[in-house]
Amino acid sequence: MVYLQLFLSFMKIGFTSFGGLSMVSVINQEMLTHGWMTQQEIGDIIAIAEMTPGSLGINCATFAGIKTAGVLGGIVSTLGVMVPSLSLCLIAAVFIAHFRKSRFITDLLSSVRPVCLGLICATALTLMQSNFLPGWSFCWQAVVIAAAAGFLMWKFKLSIPVVIMISAALGLLIVR
């Protein structure tokens, strides 16, 4: 039963991943052992995941699922990779809502908040490096577009979808 196999495989990928590229090794292993994707396709899907909205996990599940067993395969794989969020994370949400006022949880959350901000800063810096200095060569177009996007958001309070579309248009115009 290929649907069940896909579902269980992607559930496993979901439970063993902690965000971003950390799931690549598990995806690699699962896809190659089942023969669902080639090494070449795995490389491509990572590039595609970078290009398209949504996370690597969902994108990979959809791609591998459809390639293996059509649209229904894509649906079961995507649901599989969502199982941890809909179970563990939901339980955590219920737990936190009940104990929000306890001193332990308040202390825990208030000390985790700055850690989380630090991690978001790290993401911003990593993205700056990979977009502005791809392969350590300076990409001035990206810097110009980023500055323009920041200005549009700050000065004209444009919504994020609009900013993204304007930036895509700028990319078409000035990137060579």
Next chain:
Amino acid sequence: MPARIETQKNELRPSEKLRRAWLLFFFFFRIGFFTFGGGWSIIAQMTREFVEKRKWLTNEALMDNVSISQSLPGIMIINCSVQFGYSMGGVLCAFASALGIALPSFLILMIVTYAYNVFADNIYVARALVGVRAAVVPIIISAILRLRKAALKDALGWIFASLALLLCLFTNVSRALIILVGGIAGVLILNARHRKEEK
């Protein structure tokens, strides 16, 4: 503020709950199309829509949501939407939010999978994407600026944030572990502080 939202949740009528579930589904469906950069830009979108416009939650509550989402297994943005959906209207809203955010990636990938060769080597697609990826940087920075006050309340906050940043940039320690260690250290330090105050 969070207390007010909690009582609101308990008093919600079923029809109101259903209305909220639809609203969340469509909100997440809409932003799902624009979650470039590993989903980080949805945090910026959530502060705009739910903290500033609708005032449904505080920046602090959003930070908590993001921290918990990062420290649990699974996909960060799905975790984030489940947590948020639950706090807005229970399990139904949690599922509605998760499906809302997953659906756009699914639809887009379905098209990409079938039109794979056209898409992968297209020079115009590549150029537009340089622009999109560049825009994600100021989007994330705007989220950081909005969340800064909620996260950095004292010297300890600054120390924790800097340590997390350095660990994440220069070591291979996983993010979940950094959050876990930060949480334990924080609880111990604050506990010592409470004890001193009680004396």
